[in-house]
Amino acid sequence: MPIVSPTRQPARPRPGRSSPAKGAPPSGGPATSRRRPEFTARRALTIAAFMAPAALFVALFTYYPMIAGSQMAFRNWKLTDLTDTSWVGLKNFRDVFADPAWSTVLGNTAVWVVASIVPQLVIGFALALWLRRKFRFRGLYQALVFFPWAVSGFLIGILFRWLFNSEFGVVNDLLQKTGLSDEPIAWLADPHTAMGAVIVANIWYGVTFFTIMILAALQSIPDELYEAAALDGAGKARTLFQITIPYIRTTLALTVLLRIIWIFNFPDLIFGMTGGGPDNQTHIVTTWMIRITQQGDYGRASAIGLLIVASLLVFAAFFLLATREKKGARP
Amino acid sequence: MRRRTAALALGTAAAMVLTSCSAMSGGDGGTVTVTMVESLTNPTRTDLLKDLIADFEKKNPKIKVKLISPPTEQADQKLQQMLQSGTGVDVLEVRDITVGPWSTNGWLYDMKKDLKGWDGKQAMTENAVKASEDAKGRTYFLPYGFYGLSLFYRTDLIKQAGFSKPPATWKELLKQASAIHDPAKRRYGYAFRGGENANSNVTAAISAYVADEIDPDNGFRLKDGGSIFSAPAAQDAVDTYFQLFKKASPKSSVSWAYPEMVEGFSNGSTAFLLQDPEVIATVRESKAIGEDQWSTAPLVRGPSGKTVQPLATAGWGVADSSGHKAEAVKLVKFLSQGAASTTFTKKNSLVPILKSANDDKFYKTGPWSSYLKMTEQPEKYQVVTQPRGVPWWTEWGKKADADVQKVLLGKMTPKELLAEWDAYWTEKWAKEK
Numbered sequence: 189m190p191i192v193s194p195t196r197q198p199a200r201p202r203p204g205r206s207s208p209a210k211g212a213p214p215s216g217g218p219a220t221s222r223r224r225p226e227f228t229a230r231r232a233l234t235i236a237a238f239m240a241p242a243a244l245f246v247a248l249f250t251y252y253p254m255i256a257g258s259q260m261a262f263r264n265w266k267l268t269d270l271t272d273t274s275w276v277g278l279k280n281f282r283d284v285f286a287d288p289a290w291s292t293v294l295g296n297t298a299v300w301v302v303a304s305i306v307p308q309l310v311i312g313f314a315l316a317l318w319l320r321r322k323f324r325f326r327g328l329y330q331a332l333v334f335f336p337w338a339v340s341g342f343l344i345g346i347l348f349r350w351l352f353n354s355e356f357g358v359v360n361d362l363l364q365k366t367g368l369s370d371e372p373i374a375w376l377a378d379p380h381t382a383m384g385a386v387i388v389a390n391i392w393y394g395v396t397f398f399t400i401m402i403l404a405a406l407q408s409i410p411d412e413l414y415e416a417a418a419l420d421g422a423g424k425a426r427t428l429f430q431i432t433i434p435y436i437r438t439t440l441a442l443t444v445l446l447r448i449i450w451i452f453n454f455p456d457l458i459f460g461m462t463g464g465g466p467d468n469q470t471h472i473v474t475t476w477m478i479r480i481t482q483q484g485d486y487g488r489a490s491a492i493g494l495l496i497v498a499s500l501l502v503f504a505a506f507f508l509l510a511t512r513e514k515k516g517a518r519p
Numbered sequence: 520m521r522r523r524t525a526a527l528a529l530g531t532a533a534a535m536v537l538t539s540c541s542a543m544s545g546g547d548g549g550t551v552t553v554t555m556v557e558s559l560t561n562p563t564r565t566d567l568l569k570d571l572i573a574d575f576e577k578k579n580p581k582i583k584v585k586l587i588s589p590p591t592e593q594a595d596q597k598l599q600q601m602l603q604s605g606t607g608v609d610v611l612e613v614r615d616i617t618v619g620p621w622s623t624n625g626w627l628y629d630m631k632k633d634l635k636g637w638d639g640k641q642a643m644t645e646n647a648v649k650a651s652e653d654a655k656g657r658t659y660f661l662p663y664g665f666y667g668l669s670l671f672y673r674t675d676l677i678k679q680a681g682f683s684k685p686p687a688t689w690k691e692l693l694k695q696a697s698a699i700h701d702p703a704k705r706r707y708g709y710a711f712r713g714g715e716n717a718n719s720n721v722t723a724a725i726s727a728y729v730a731d732e733i734d735p736d737n738g739f740r741l742k743d744g745g746s747i748f749s750a751p752a753a754q755d756a757v758d759t760y761f762q763l764f765k766k767a768s769p770k771s772s773v774s775w776a777y778p779e780m781v782e783g784f785s786n787g788s789t790a791f792l793l794q795d796p797e798v799i800a801t802v803r804e805s806k807a808i809g810e811d812q813w814s815t816a817p818l819v820r821g822p823s824g825k826t827v828q829p830l831a832t833a834g835w836g837v838a839d840s841s842g843h844k845a846e847a848v849k850l851v852k853f854l855s856q857g858a859a860s861t862t863f864t865k866k867n868s869l870v871p872i873l874k875s876a877n878d879d880k881f882y883k884t885g886p887w888s889s890y891l892k893m894t895e896q897p898e899k900y901q902v903v904t905q906p907r908g909v910p911w912w913t914e915w916g917k918k919a920d921a922d923v924q925k926v927l928l929g930k931m932t933p934k935e936l937l938a939e940w941d942a943y944w945t946e947k948w949a950k951e952k
Contacts, residue, residue, distance in 0.1 A: 267599060268620035268910030289921075354771030355705065356782060371702075377713070377773035379928065463715055466773050467924040481596075483914040484620060 260490040267484035280491035289468050289476075297452065297472040299383060304390045304451050309444060311391070312398020317432075319399065320406045330403075337396040345460015348389040352376055352461070376462055379469035386461050386470050393457065394447060401443045405436035441511040448507075449500055551843050552583045553850055556601065558594040558612040559833060567866050575853050582846045584610075602626035605840035609847040613660035613836035618653070619908030627659040628837040633848045634658060639856035644894075646902055647872035650832045653908070660836035661855040664869025667830050668723060669889050670816045671784055671792040671802065673699075676706075685816035689724055689759050692791060692819050696767035699790045708767030710783045710792040713927050714776030718919030720793060721760060721936075722747075722905075723829060727821035728756035730901060738829055738903035739944055746948075748941040756821070757933040764927055767791075773927045784813075793818075795831075797868040799886045815886040817893045817900060828893060829905045830870070870894075911947055918943070 264276045284290060319330055336344070351358050352375040363369040375385045409432065417427050433440070455475040458464060464471035464479060471479070473496055480489040557568065565588045572584045587608075589597045595617055601608045602621060613627065621627050634640060640648065650662045670692070672685045680699050686692040696708030712720045726733060729750045734740040739747055747753060764772065775783070781798055783789035787807035792798070802813060820826035835854055837847040853859055855872070864871040865881055870890055876882050882891050893900040906912070922939060925931035931939075 266910070268623065270603075270624045353779065355707070355769050355788060356786060372771070374769075374771035374773065377771040382774070462774060463776075465714060465921070465924055467928055467930065468921055479917060483917060484910070485914075 257490055258494055260486050261494050263487055265485075265487035265490070267486055276487070280488045281495075283488050284491050284495070289471070292468055293471050293473055293476045296383065296470060300387065300390075300458075300472050301448060301451050303387045304394060305444065305447055307391045308394040308398055308447065309440075312395045313402055315395065315399045316402035316406055317428075319403055333399055334396050336393050337400070339393075341393065341454060341456030342460040344389060344393055345386075345457040348385070348457075349376065349461045352385045352389075377466055379466055382462055382466060382470050386458050389461060390451065390454070390457055394451065397447065398443060401439055402436065405439035406432070409435045437511075441507075445504060445507050445511075449504065452500065453496070550581050550583055551846050552585055553609045553843055553846050554585045554587060554607060555610040555850065556587045556589070556594075556598055556608050556612065558589075558591065558598060558614065558617075560588045560591045560594055564867055567863065571854060571859050571863065574859065575850060578853075579846075579849065582849070584850060602838060602840070608838045609841040609843055610850050611836055611838060612833060614833040615650070615831060615907040616912050618659050618836075619912070620910055622653070622657070622659045623910070626839055628839045628841065628844060628847075629657045629659060630661070630837060630848055630851070631656070631658045633845075634661075634852075637852060639852055642856060642873050642875065644872060644874050644876075646830060649904070650830070651834070660834040661851055662832045662834035662872055663854065663860065664864040664867065664872055665830045665832050666795040666797070667828050667870050667890065667893070668793050668795065668818045669893070670819055671794055671798065671813060671886075672816055673790045673808070673813050675812045676790045685814070686791075686819055687816070688820050688822070688824075689727060689756070690822070693759055693763055693767065696763060696791050700767040702769065705788055707769045707783065707789045708791060709763050710775065710780040710789045711764045711768035711772035712775060712780060712793075713764070713773040713924060714779070715920060716776065716916065717923040718916060719829075721757065721919075721923055723793070723818070723827070724760040725750075725753045725756045726827035726829065726903070727819065727825070728752040730821055730825035730827050731823050733827055733901070733903055735901065735903045738827065738905035740906075746941045746944040748937045748944065752821070753937055754934065757937060761926060761933050773924060787812075795868075796870060796887070796890060800868050802886075810885075813886075815889045817889045820899065825899050825901060827901050827903050830902055831905075831907070909947070915943065 261280055262275060262277060263273050264279075265273050315333060319326065319333070323329075350356070352360075354360055354372045354374040354377065357375070359375065360369070360372040364372065373381060375381045413431050413435070414427060417431055422430070452472075453474055455472065455478055458470055458472060458475050459478070462470045464475050473492065477489050477492040477496070480492065555572070557565070565586070568586060572586060576582065576584060594612075595614070598608070598611055598617075599621075602611075602624070603626070613621065618627070640651075643651075646665065647662050650665075651658050651660065653659065670685065674685075676699050677685060677695055680695065682695050682698075686695050692709070698708075699706065700708035722739075725747055726738060729741065729747050729752050732741045732743070732750060732752075733747060734742050741747055741750055769775075769783070769789075772779070777794075780789075780792055780794065781801055784792040784794075784798075785802045785805035785807065787805070799815070802808070803810070818826050818828060835851045837844055837851060841847050854863065860873055861871065861876070861879075863869070864873075864876070871879075871882070877891065877894070881887065909915075919940065922931060922936050926933055926936050
C-alpha cells in the first residue's frame with residue numbers, strides 16, 4: 189500500500205500567510221539552536237547503510253525483473269514453446285498495433301480513466317469536506333467510508349458482477365420496484381452499458397482514496413484562516429475556492445496524478461466484472477496485456493507493458509511540470 | 520556507536536536478502552518431502568486431497584507430501600513459473616490444455632517406463648488410457664477423471680409445457696426451451712453461455728451435427744481433412760444454436776459464464792443447462808428447486824441421431840526437474856487407482872477413470888445415470904479428442920469467445936463466424952506442417 193500515513197500528511201505552509209500551520213516547526217524559533225551535524229564521509233556511509241536494505245530490495249525485486257523482463261518484448265517469447273526465443277526486433281510492437289482490437293482498447297482506456305477520475309475527485313472531495321465537521325460517531329463513519337479501499341479489486345468486481353446481473357441482480361430489481369425501468373437492463377451484456385457499469389463500480393471503489401487524502405490535507409488548514417475569512421464576510425463558495433482549494437492544491441495534484449496512474453493500471457475490477465467483454469468493449473490496455481499473457485505470448489505482452497510504462501512516465505513528467513508552473517505563477 | 524549502527528543496517532539488509540532467496544530444503548533422517556501443486560483448486564477439493572495424502576503418508580512413512588494450493592485463476596501461471604525456474608515442484612496437476620506447451624518446453628517427466636507392468640492401468644477405462652498418452656505414446660500425466668457435458672433440465676417445467684420427455688436433440692431442445700421461455704414472468708428457457716468459454720458450446724453443437732464425418736483423433740477436423748466449421752451441416756448447427764439465444768435465453772446471457780449459468784438453473788429461473796457433472800453437487804444444495812424438480816439427460820444429439828462428447832480432462836504428472844521422481848510417481852500411482860481414485864471422482868463429481876465404476880451403484884441412480892447411459896452407447900455418444908493441447912488453444916478460445924459475442928450482438932452473422940473459424944484452423948494447420 190503506497191499510502192504513507194495519510195493522516196499525517198503535512199501541508200505546505202503558504203508564504204505570505206501569517207498564521208503558522210499546526211505542527212510545522214516555527215521558523216527562526218528555538219529550532220535553530222539544534223546544531224546541524226557535520227557532513228562527513230562516515231556519516232554518508234551510515235546514511236547509505238540505512239538506505240541499503242530498501243534500495244537493495246527495490247533493485248532486486250522491482251528493477252531487476254523489470255529490466256530483465258523488458259528484453260522479452262524484443263524476443264519471440266511464447267510460453268507455449270520456449271525452445272525458440274530468438275531476437276525479433278520490433279515485431280511484437282508491430283503485432284500490438286496491427287491487432288484490429290487495439291484502437292478499441294485505447295479508446296476504452298481513455299474513457300475508463302477520465303470517466304472514473306472526475307466523479308471520484310468530486311465525490312471524494314465532497315465527502316472529505318463533510319467528514320471534516322465534527323459529529324457523533326464520526327470515527328466510525330470514517331472507518332466505514334474507508335473500508336472499500338481495503339477490499340481486493342477482483343473481489344469487488346465479482347460483487348458488482350452480481351449486483352449488475354440483469355436477471356438476478358439488485359440494481360435491476362431496485363430500478364423495477366421503484367418504477368424507473370419497465371424491463372431488466374442487460375447491463376453487462378450490452379456494449380454501451382457495460383463500460384458504464386464497470387466505471388460505476390470503479391468510482392465507488394476509488395472515492396475512498398480521495399476522501400482519505402483530501403481529509404488529511406484539510407485537517408492541516410489552520411482554523412484561523414476560516415475565522416478570518418468569516419470575519420471578512422466571505423461566503424461558503426468563496427472560502428472553498430480561495431482558502432480550501434489553494435491550500436491543498438499540492439495534495440490534490442499529487443492525488444490526481446497517483447490515481448490516474450493507478451486507474452490506468454487497475455485491471456482487477458474489470459476482470460472480475462466482465463473479463464473485457466462483451467466483444468472486447470470493456471478491455472483496457474492493462475486487461476488486454478493480461479489477456480495476451482494468458483495466451484502465453486509473453487513477448488507481445490511485454491511490448492504492451494513497455495508501452496504502458498513509457499506513456500505513464502511521459503504523462504507523469506508532463507503532469508508534474510504543468511502543476512509546478514501553476515504554483516510558480518501564483519502571486 | 521555509529522559504526523555499529525552502520526554494520527547493523529548492512530547486516531539486516533544481507534539477512535533480508537538471504538532469507539528471501541534461500542531455497543526450500545528437503546527432509547531429513549531418510550524421509551523425503553514431495554511437493555505437490557494443484558491447479559483447479561477449490562476448498563472442498565483441497566480438503567479431499569489432504570485426506571488422500573494422509574492415507575498415502577500412512578502407507579509410505581518415509582515420504583512426506585507438502586500440498587500447495589494456489590487460487591485457481593493464477594494456478595497455471597504459478598505452476599509455469601515454478602516449472603520454468605526448475606524448483607519447488609515434484610507432483611503437479613496437468614490439464615489437457617497445459618500438457619502440450621509444458622511438455623514441449625521439457626518441463627514434464629515421461630512416466631512411461633515407470634508405468635510398465637503397473638496393474639493400475641488395466642483397471643482404467645479406454646478413455647482414461649487414451650488420455651494418458653500423447654500422440655507419440657509418452658505419458659506426461661495420468662487423468663484423474665473427466666469433465667463431460669450433459670443436459671440439466673427441470674422435470675416439472677417441461678411437464679407443464681406439455682412435454683413428456685426431456686429433449687434428445689438440439690432441435691427438440693430449441694422447441695422445449697422456447698415453449699417454456701417467458702421473460703415477463705422471469706422464467707427462461709435456456710442458460711446460454713455467452714461469456715467466458717462461450718465457444719465450447721458452439722463447438723459442441725457443431726460437432727453433434729457433423730458426428731458422421733468427424734475425425735475421432737482431432738475433434739476439429741473432418742475425416743476428409745477439412746475443419747468441422749467448413750461442413751455444410753455446421754451452418755444448420757449454428758443457426759439452431761443461436762436461435763436458442765434469440766428465442767429461449769435471457770438477454771443478458773451475452774455475458775453469462777459458468778457462475779451465472781449455474782445460478783440461473785439452481786435458483787429455479789432457467790429450465791435447461793448444459794454443464795459438467797460437477798454441477799450436480801451444486802444443484803443438490805439449491806433451496807429453490809428440490810430433488811424431484813430436476814434431473815439430467817444425455818447430451819443432446821444432431822439430426823443423424825448421434826452426438827459427440829468432447830471430454831475435457833486433467834490429471835497428475837511429475838516435474839522433470841524433480842529430485843524425487845520415484846516418490847513422486849508413487850504418489851501419482853496411488854491417486855490414480857483403487858479407493859483413492861474412486862473417492863476423488865465421486866466427491867469431486869467427475870466422470871470416473873476406472874472400469875469398476877460401471878458396476879457402482881452411485882453412478883446408476885439419479886442425475887448420474889445419464890453419464891452411464893452415454894458410456895454404454897458409444898455409437899450414439901462418440902468420444903472425440905479435441906486438439907486442446909495445441910500451443911494456440913488459449914488464443915483460439917479468447918478469439919472465438921469474442922466472435923460468439925459479436926454474433927450475439929448482431930455484429931457478425933453465424934455464417935461469417937463459421938468462415939472465420941474455418942480460416943483460423945486451416946491456417947494454423949497449414950503452418951504446422
